[in-house]
Amino acid sequence: MFRRRATAISAFAVFSAVSVILAGCSAPGSDDKSSGDSSGPIKIALVDAQSGQLSSLGAWELKGARLAVDEWNAAGGVNGRQIELGVFDDQGDPTTGTNLARKIDSEGYIAMIGTAESAVTIAMAPILKQAEIPNITSGQSPGLVAAGSEFLFLNGPTSTTYDETLAKHIVDKQGTKSIAMITNNGSYGKGEHDAFLKALQSRSVTPVADQVVTTDQKDFSAVLTGIRQKNPKVIFLGAEEVESGLIVKQARDLGITATFAGAAPQGTPVFIDTAGAKNAEGTIVSSPYLGNDISDASKKFATAYKAKFNEEAELHGAKAYDGTQILLAALKTSNVATGKALADAIRATKYQGLLGNFAFDTTGVGISATAIGTIQNGKLVAAAG
Amino acid sequence: MQITLQTIIGGVSLGAVYALVALGFSLVYRTMGLVNFAHGNVVTVGAYLASTFYLSTKLPFALAMLVAIAVTGLIGLIIERVLRPLENRDFDLMLIGTIGFGIVLDALVIMIWGATGRAVPSPVPSAPIEVLGLRIRTYDLVVLAIAAVATVLLVLFLSRTKRGAAMQAVAMDHEAATAVGIHVGRSNAIAFMIGAGLAALAGGLVGPLLYVSPALGGTLGIKGFAAAILGGFGSIPGAIAGGLAIGILDSFTAGHFQGYSELVTFLVFTVIIMVRPTGIFGERTVNRA
Numbered sequence: 305m306f307r308r309r310a311t312a313i314s315a316f317a318v319f320s321a322v323s324v325i326l327a328g329c330s331a332p333g334s335d336d337k338s339s340g341d342s343s344g345p346i347k348i349a350l351v352d353a354q355s356g357q358l359s360s361l362g363a364w365e366l367k368g369a370r371l372a373v374d375e376w377n378a379a380g381g382v383n384g385r386q387i388e389l390g391v392f393d394d395q396g397d398p399t400t401g402t403n404l405a406r407k408i409d410s411e412g413y414i415a416m417i418g419t420a421e422s423a424v425t426i427a428m429a430p431i432l433k434q435a436e437i438p439n440i441t442s443g444q445s446p447g448l449v450a451a452g453s454e455f456l457f458l459n460g461p462t463s464t465t466y467d468e469t470l471a472k473h474i475v476d477k478q479g480t481k482s483i484a485m486i487t488n489n490g491s492y493g494k495g496e497h498d499a500f501l502k503a504l505q506s507r508s509v510t511p512v513a514d515q516v517v518t519t520d521q522k523d524f525s526a527v528l529t530g531i532r533q534k535n536p537k538v539i540f541l542g543a544e545e546v547e548s549g550l551i552v553k554q555a556r557d558l559g560i561t562a563t564f565a566g567a568a569p570q571g572t573p574v575f576i577d578t579a580g581a582k583n584a585e586g587t588i589v590s591s592p593y594l595g596n597d598i599s600d601a602s603k604k605f606a607t608a609y610k611a612k613f614n615e616e617a618e619l620h621g622a623k624a625y626d627g628t629q630i631l632l633a634a635l636k637t638s639n640v641a642t643g644k645a646l647a648d649a650i651r652a653t654k655y656q657g658l659l660g661n662f663a664f665d666t667t668g669v670g671i672s673a674t675a676i677g678t679i680q681n682g683k684l685v686a687a688a689g
Numbered sequence: 690m691q692i693t694l695q696t697i698i699g700g701v702s703l704g705a706v707y708a709l710v711a712l713g714f715s716l717v718y719r720t721m722g723l724v725n726f727a728h729g730n731v732v733t734v735g736a737y738l739a740s741t742f743y744l745s746t747k748l749p750f751a752l753a754m755l756v757a758i759a760v761t762g763l764i765g766l767i768i769e770r771v772l773r774p775l776e777n778r779d780f781d782l783m784l785i786g787t788i789g790f791g792i793v794l795d796a797l798v799i800m801i802w803g804a805t806g807r808a809v810p811s812p813v814p815s816a817p818i819e820v821l822g823l824r825i826r827t828y829d830l831v832v833l834a835i836a837a838v839a840t841v842l843l844v845l846f847l848s849r850t851k852r853g854a855a856m857q858a859v860a861m862d863h864e865a866a867t868a869v870g871i872h873v874g875r876s877n878a879i880a881f882m883i884g885a886g887l888a889a890l891a892g893g894l895v896g897p898l899l900y901v902s903p904a905l906g907g908t909l910g911i912k913g914f915a916a917a918i919l920g921g922f923g924s925i926p927g928a929i930a931g932g933l934a935i936g937i938l939d940s941f942t943a944g945h946f947q948g949y950s951e952l953v954t955f956l957v958f959t960v961i962i963m964v965r966p967t968g969i970f971g972e973r974t975v976n977r978a
Contacts, residue, residue, distance in 0.1 A: 356804070356903070359902070517943065518950055522899055526941065529691065546900045558817070578808040580808075
């Protein structure tokens, strides 16, 4: 009798353990084995979440990178060598990421695109630094800069830039001082929390509420009811697409009419779909890529993207496209160098991209400006004025 | 006070979903003594099926749910049929077998629907009801009502029908049940089928509340399993009480402990289980093997 109950409880332990192990060890993706010699294809790894809650990011990244690689391959590759893009699934999990970092090193990949998750990239950074594999990430946490690796580059601005621009718009321009914050305790949310709070403090604004949620949370009634009583004008969101969307949906159900504001995730279709277009209306977004109609380059990119994948291009695809273009340009100028020489070539690359003019500084940040947009009729558009 | 009440309301609707997941776990456990580790993945499959029929083929939500329940019920039957040769031989292999099925279902979901996920608009679009400053989503009421009806039907089936009574008999003593001519395999198959159907019901209902992605069932599976243990594994009222308790507990810890809420939820859970290892409605009579 007692054995049975013990089984039930140990089964619970097994259940939890199995979930962790499954998240940890399976790594579907390319398993090609060829050495990193100077003939044959140039091997570039793309590491991103291809499964799990963050997989939409990974899917966009893959499309952006794939588009850039295919364009180069169609034009004859780099120095006559084709580029081979190996795809690895990190499941948005840092442990899986570190395993993959060793894997791409041992399989002779010379550079890496991704990941879109700051926490995963930060976990991978020391291994990639040791292996001298340059990495162009789509993460934006200031923690990436703090990692201090000369092999780590960002294909966009850090949270500091996003949130400084956002605070400037909300506080300085609109004169709103009644601001609440909801951030999650993941790497991205933590970066957003610190960056936005700092931007507010430099303007002597204290948020009326500063709530932290977990990355896995589904019900936000307690947090939102507390915020509703403070009646803020603007609620800042520092969480990924799906979670932010759920927060907005539940907030509107609770009768909160405040405007939401955030950085890159709040401008994506996944956020808008999850929240519902009506609920997301008016959300203020700080982003380096406000839409596909901003410039000739972005129109061309969006057309090619649509033709290839039959869906609308958005920020993350554009970021990965830019990052991959920079990497390939650096490979070309350096005559397919590897290791430190390739990292130096990336740092020296000046590139006019979809997100702006890339000029890397010593910290690996290439872009240091964002623009303000708002969501109108379910689409992100540049803010008037 | 208002925050407290609103927090309870928020916790109850997810709690009802956890309860449905817990019911599926408990039903299979009380009948076979087996923990079905594929249960969380069946929830995901159910959520995808319901949302696919609702969004793509534009079936009414209720009909889409019924189709999803039927299809996942079939999946339950298949799992049981494959595992049947192991029944009463190697219990551990059966456990591993369900884990294997979970991985297969997970992979199938990603192959069929992709890894990205989808948002499901609420089938009850009307505005939340406002009572004394509290806002109650109409859809939450629908979820609660359906969960209640499903529970009542399940209890009636187990206590009033011949087939249900046979299942109870198998749960109590499968050798004696076999001796009086009850088909144990069929009993198990029905338990698996109903369990999978309940998983689809939970998944389909939770779709419009959350975001349907391959990761959906993982969280619900863990919470539902914890709910089943908390209520007393194998107990039907226990599953309901456990589900609601976990939902409300989760909601409260989120408000008070913010980033550490998950930790506190499971700490409280652990303490309760230590004090009362059989759970709230722990039954010892259904134990077997």
